[in-house]
Amino acid sequence: MTAPDEVLDCLGQRCPLPVIALARRLPSLPVGAVVRVLADDPAAAVDIPAWCRMRGQEFLAATSSPDHTPAYDVRRVH
Amino acid sequence: MRTEAIAWADVIPSPVYLDAATAAPLHPVARQALLAALDDGWADPDRLYTQARRARQLLDAARAAAAETLGVRPDELSFTASGTTAAHAAVLGGLVGRRRIGGGLVHSAIEHSAVLHAAEQHVARGGTAAGIPVDRLGRLDLDAWSEAVAGPGVALAALIAASHEVGTVQPVEAAAAACADAGVPLYVDAAQVVGRMPVPAGWSVLSASARKWGGPPGVGLLVVRKGTRWESPWPADEHESGRTPGVVNLPAVVAAAASLRAAAADAAAEAARLSPLVERIRARVVAEVPDVEVVGDPDHRLPHLVTFSCLYVDGEALLHALDRRGFAVSSGSSCTSSTLRPSHVLEAMGVLSHGNVRVSLHRGTTEADVARFLAELPGIVADLRAQAGVVGL
Ligand SMILES: Cc1ncc(COP(=O)(O)O)c(C=O)c1O
Numbered sequence: 001m002t003a004p005d006e007v008l009d010c011l012g013q014r015c016p017l018p019v020i021a022l023a024r025r026l027p028s029l030p031v032g033a034v035v036r037v038l039a040d041d042p043a044a045a046v047d048i049p050a051w052c053r054m055r056g057q058e059f060l061a062a063t064s065s066p067d068h069t070p071a072y073d074v075r076r077v078h
Numbered sequence: 079m080r081t082e083a084i085a086w087a088d089v090i091p092s093p094v095y096l097d098a099a100t101a102a103p104l105h106p107v108a109r110q111a112l113l114a115a116l117d118d119g120w121a122d123p124d125r126l127y128t129q130a131r132r133a134r135q136l137l138d139a140a141r142a143a144a145a146e147t148l149g150v151r152p153d154e155l156s157f158t159a160s161g162t163t164a165a166h167a168a169v170l171g172g173l174v175g176r177r178r179i180g181g182g183l184v185h186s187a188i189e190h191s192a193v194l195h196a197a198e199q200h201v202a203r204g205g206t207a208a209g210i211p212v213d214r215l216g217r218l219d220l221d222a223w224s225e226a227v228a229g230p231g232v233a234l235a236a237l238i239a240a241s242h243e244v245g246t247v248q249p250v251e252a253a254a255a256a257c258a259d260a261g262v263p264l265y266v267d268a269a270q271v272v273g274r275m276p277v278p279a280g281w282s283v284l285s286a287s288a289r290k291w292g293g294p295p296g297v298g299l300l301v302v303r304k305g306t307r308w309e310s311p312w313p314a315d316e317h318e319s320g321r322t323p324g325v326v327n328l329p330a331v332v333a334a335a336a337s338l339r340a341a342a343a344d345a346a347a348e349a350a351r352l353s354p355l356v357e358r359i360r361a362r363v364v365a366e367v368p369d370v371e372v373v374g375d376p377d378h379r380l381p382h383l384v385t386f387s388c389l390y391v392d393g394e395a396l397l398h399a400l401d402r403r404g405f406a407v408s409s410g411s412s413c414t415s416s417t418l419r420p421s422h423v424l425e426a427m428g429v430l431s432h433g434n435v436r437v438s439l440h441r442g443t444t445e446a447d448v449a450r451f452l453a454e455l456p457g458i459v460a461d462l463r464a465q466a467g468v469v470g471l
Contacts, residue, residue: 014413015420016390016432023390023471043412043420043431050430054371054389 004036004073005029011069015043019051026057026076034060037072048072091404094447098290099242099270099383099438100408105292108337112294115329122325124316133328140328140335144299147335147342148277148284156300156318157326157334161269161287164298165192167322168265168283170311171302172234173200176263180231181205186218186248187426189238190267194422197236206231209426215375216246216427224256232262239268239278243410243423243436244374245356245383247271254280263306270380272299273341274349282306288334291341292441296327297334344441349381352439355448356384359437366456373429383438385410387424388459390468391433399458400435405451410434433459 008025010018018039026035037048045062052059052074060073095103104112119136121129138152145152158164173183183197187209197207210223218237227235235257240247250266257264263282271277273291277284283306288297300321302308315323341348356379360372369389388396393411400407408414410421411434420431437451463469 014392014418015411016392019432020390020466020468020471023468041412042418046420046425046428046431050371050428051389053428054369054430 002034005033007036007038010037010039010041010044013039013041015041015047017041018044019047022048022051022074023055026074029076031076031078034073034075036063037074038065038069039072040070044072045070048074091450093404093406094443094451095406096437096439096443096447096451097406097408098440098443099436101289101295102292102440103442104294105337105340105441107340108288108293108333111336112329112333115332119328119332123328136332137326137328140332143339144335147338148272148299148301150301151304153319154301154303156302156321157331158285158298158300158318158322159324159327160296161190161267161285161290161298162192163322164285164287164300165190165267165269166196167300167311168267168285169193169196169234169236170200171308171321172236172263172265172283172306173205174311175307175309176233179233182229182232183207183234183236184210184223184226184229184232184262185236186210186212186223186238188212188216188241188243188246188423189236190242190269191422193236193238193267212246212426214427214429216241216244216373216423217375217378218248218253220249220252220256223253224259227257227262228260232260234265235262236265236267239266239271240275240380241374241423242270242383243421244385244427245270245380246375247275247378247380250278251280254278263308270383273338274345274381283308288330288338291338293334293337294330297330299334341441348441352443353381355439355443355445356382359384359448359452362452363455366452367459370459371430373424373427382440383436385434385436387411387430388433388435389430390466390471391459391462392466393432393434395462396433396435396459399462400455403454403458405454408436408438410436 049059058075121133123134265283266281269287272286284301286299289295372386393409394413412420424431
């Protein structure tokens with residue numbers, strides 16, 4: 001797993017806030033950049049991939065850091 | 079007085095109830111039957127005196143009517159205290175009845191929580207449960223299903239007839255054929271189709287819930303076909319052929335059976351009336367609300383139910399905003415659930431779970447109700463997005 005270009009800490013935030021944070025940040029990064037969203041709201045596991053599909057961005061993977069914090073990697077493709 | 083009432087009506091919009099999939103408003107036939115049976119059906123049907131015989135007649139007639147509507151034998155049908163209890167009994171009883179074959183339960187990933195909770199209890203007691211995936215439209219993966227039911231030690235398979243959350247009608251008859259090939263009985267949770275659509279064939283156990291068709295709350299149906307190996311999971315009790323413990327709420331049962339017959343008689347006409355209204359909601363929501371995902375199968379769906387999710391909108395805030403404008407709907411968003419988890423149905427489909435709204439229509443829903451909902455929804459969503467500062471994201 002390559003290191004992300006940016007990490008968004010959305011721990012403790014309830015959906016849709018992590019998705020909103022991702023939608024705000026991704027367009028300001030260069031095409032090809034990877035953002036990792038840390039989010040412990042269970043809805044993020046569904047909503048981050050769904051947002052990527054709706055916006056045509058690439059959902060790379062749901063990862064989990066050594067301390068088991070759920071994380072979601074997204075690549076800007078356009 | 080009169081002018082005051084009119085002025086008041088301008089401020090508070092008249093309520094539009096759009097949550098029939100939870101509970102439909104009481105059918106007039108149910109109301110009438112309930113009131114009559116309160117006077118006539120309070121005695122214990124099992125006693126040996128005049129009042130009891132009257133109660134027994136009412137119970138037998140209700141059972142005969144419900145069985146006839148469903149096309150089953152009266153002795154195959156029991157009344158339960160809710161659709162949930164019927165689902166619990168269907169799953170646990172089906173598993174107990176075939177425990178010598180094995181401890182395997184196969185179910186779709188989108189069953190009602192009543193079925194999933196029964197499955198959890200089964201697993202906690204040492205059984206196994208396999209959840210079969212659905213696709214993006216909420217349709218069962220038939221290949222995975224067929225493979226799973228043909229596996230060793232499968233005691234029971236459970237499939238919802240149509241999703242209560244997104245309306246997708248399941249391929250019950252094909253799933254039943256796979257079960258028949260494997261010699262596994264199929265339980266169908268038909269809560270959203272009974273009284274609205276023809277019930278598909280091929281099942282061994284079926285459950286339903288009266289409040290979904292306009293019957294009173296607190297009545298369920300459990301049907302166990304002759305020859306099915308099903309054993310009551312409850313402590314021994316002689317009521318309802320030993321299938322559901324305790325005396326039934328007879329007035330409610332009488333009302334449930336009477337309204338089931340009425341609803342089933344009108345079902346085709348109601349479906350023909352409501353389905354285009356649902357179609358209109360599906361089309362107009364997509365056209366007029368930006369960044370919205372209408373979920374569920376557009377073709378093979380319930381006639382009265384539609385679900386959509388609005389990007390960047392908090393589901394709870396949306397329900398409250400709609401309620402303030404008089405609209406009663408439900409939601410599968412996590413913030414609206416007591417567990418703070420998103421709906422397992424939306425999760426299994428892989429569709430957006432926040433900003434989720436389920437609209438379900440009933441025999442009292444008018445075209446004007448739907449028109450007003452569609453006229454107000456885009457503004458309500460736009461206001462919430464403006465407040466959250468997410469416009470243009
Ligand atoms: C598909 C389905 N199964 C079971 C139930 C449970 O029925 P009840 O609400 O009567 O317990 C419901 C309704 O909540 C349902 O929609």
